Every structure is written in structure tokens, then in C-alpha cells.
Amino acid sequence: DIQMTQSPSSLSASVGDRVTLTCRASQSFSRYLTWYQHKPGEAPKLLIYSTSSLQSGVPSRFSGSGSGTDFTLTISSLQPEDFATYYCQQSYSFGGGTTVELK
Amino acid sequence: EVQLVQSGAEVKKPGESLKISCKASGYSFTTYWIGWVRQMPGKGLEWMGIIYPSDSDTEYSPSFQGQVTISADKSISTAYLQWSSLKASDTAMYYCARRRGPTAAYYFDFWGQGTLITVSS
Numbered sequence: 001d002i003q004m005t006q007s008p009s010s011l012s013a014s015v016g017d018r019v020t021l022t023c024r025a026s027q028s029f030s031r032y033l034t035w036y037q038h039k040p041g042e043a044p045k046l047l048i049y050s051t052s053s054l055q056s057g058v059p060s061r062f063s064g065s066g067s068g069t070d071f072t073l074t075i076s077s078l079q080p081e082d083f084a085t086y087y088c089q090q091s092y093s094f095g096g097g098t099t100v101e102l103k
Numbered sequence: 104e105v106q107l108v109q110s111g112a113e114v115k116k117p118g119e120s121l122k123i124s125c126k127a128s129g130y131s132f133t134t135y136w137i138g139w140v141r142q143m144p145g146k147g148l149e150w151m152g153i154i155y156p157s158d159s160d161t162e163y164s165p166s167f168q169g170q171v172t173i174s175a176d177k178s179i180s181t182a183y184l185q186w187s188s189l190k191a192s193d194t195a196m197y198y199c200a201r202r203r204g205p206t207a208a209y210y211f212d213f214w215g216q217g218t219l220i221t222v223s224s
Contacts, residue, residue: 001165032208036148043198043214044140044148050208087148089210092164094140094148 002029004088006095012103017078021098023088025069033071034089105129107199107215114221115189122185123218125199132180133157136202139184143195189222
């Protein structure tokens with residue numbers, strides 16, 4: 001089974017910061033990766049699919065990249081509504097999540 | 104508008120059975136896989152399994168195989184997640200979600216609101 005490892009597990013940042021989250025697969029299974037945003041009390045929200053495709057309605061400050069086993073989600077300028085937990089997913093595995101907190 | 108509406112929160116005792124539902128609307132129910140995802144308190148997301156409502160083909164994560172049953176009733180566009188004997192460790196939020204994309208590149212594009220299951224004696 002593929003294992004997805006996200007780093008860091010949490011980070012503190014300020015509004016306006018550029019933030020990069022990392023997801024690593026235990027093996028090179030697919031060149032495609034998905035990112036979700038999850039806020040307490042809400043359903044997870046699809047942000048990025050197929051590694052770099054922005055889901056409709058998602059702000060362009062979110063972007064995804066990567067290949068092989070290493071993938072990244074970048075938020076170019078953190079906004080107040082972006083403080084949440086972010087999960088990567090490939091095939092049947094989710095990463096453990098990265099929580100973005102206000103510094 | 105695509106919507107997945109899940110059944111309400113449940114409080115059950117260990118050993119009891121339970122079936123929760125996920126009603127789909129706004130799209131052709133039989134042409135997309137539906138998955139179930141668990142989130143235990145304070146923990147991350149876990150992929151449980153998926154079902155193709157057209158023919159009820161199912162796939163389970165090894166961690167959940169034999170622990171739960173996923174089914175669907177295409178006549179009412181509803182997917183189900185079922186336990187025959189609940190344990191305290193089943194206490195969690197459970198989400199259903201619609202799957203899109205091919206096997207190597209799939210993702211969940213629409214999610215239900217979640218069903219909170221509490222198992223306590």
C-alpha cells in the first residue's frame with residue numbers, strides 16, 4: 001500500500017505569507033495527487049486535483065506541483081480563511097495532514 | 104447542483120448495529136463511484152472503501168475489510184455504510200464523497216456534510 005507523508009504536521013504563519021506544504025509518497029505510484037482543505041465542522045473541500053489542476057471556484061493563490069514521489073501545495077499569499085488543515089491524497093491513501101495556524 | 108446529504112448523528116452502544124446513509128442528487132448516481140472516509144476524533148482522514156452504484160461493485164481498504172459493509176440503492180440514489188457490531192473505536196465522523204477521475208488519478212469532488220457516530224456504553 002502507498003503511504004503518504006505530509007510535512008510539516010503543523011506550521012504557524014501570518015496573513016500575506018507564502019506557504020508551501022509537502023506531501024511525499026512511499027513509492028512512485030501515480031504522477032497525480034489531490035489536495036483538500038478541511039476546516040473544523042465542515043466537510044473537506046477539494047482544492048487541487050491531478051497534481052496541479054485548480055478546482056472550480058478555488059482562488060488562484062492556491063497551486064500544486066510535483067512529480068514522482070514529491071508534491072507540494074503552495075499558497076502564495078495566506079488569507080484569514082486559509083487557516084485550516086490540508087490533506088494530500090493519492091489512490092486509497094490520505095496523508096496525515098498539515099495544520100496551518102495563525103502566528 | 105450536486106449534493107450529498109448524509110443521515111444524522113447517532114449515539115449507540117457497543118455491540119449494536121448501525122446503517123448510515125448518503126443521498127445523492129443533482130447528477131446521475133449510477134455513473135460515479137461513492138466513497139466513505141473516516142475521521143476519528145483529533146485524527147486525519149482515512150479512506151474506507153468505495154462503491155459503484157450501477158452494479159454495486161465495491162472496494163475496501165484492508166483496514167476496513169470485514170469491519171463495515173458498503174452498499175447502495177440506485178432506485179433512491181442512496182449509498183450506505185453499515186456495521187453489524189459497533190465498537191467504541193468506531194466513534195468518529197464519517198463522510199461520503201463522490202469520486203471522479205481514473206483509478207490512478209481519482210479524487211473526491213463533492214462531499215457529504217458528515218455523520219457523527221458515538222459509540223459508548
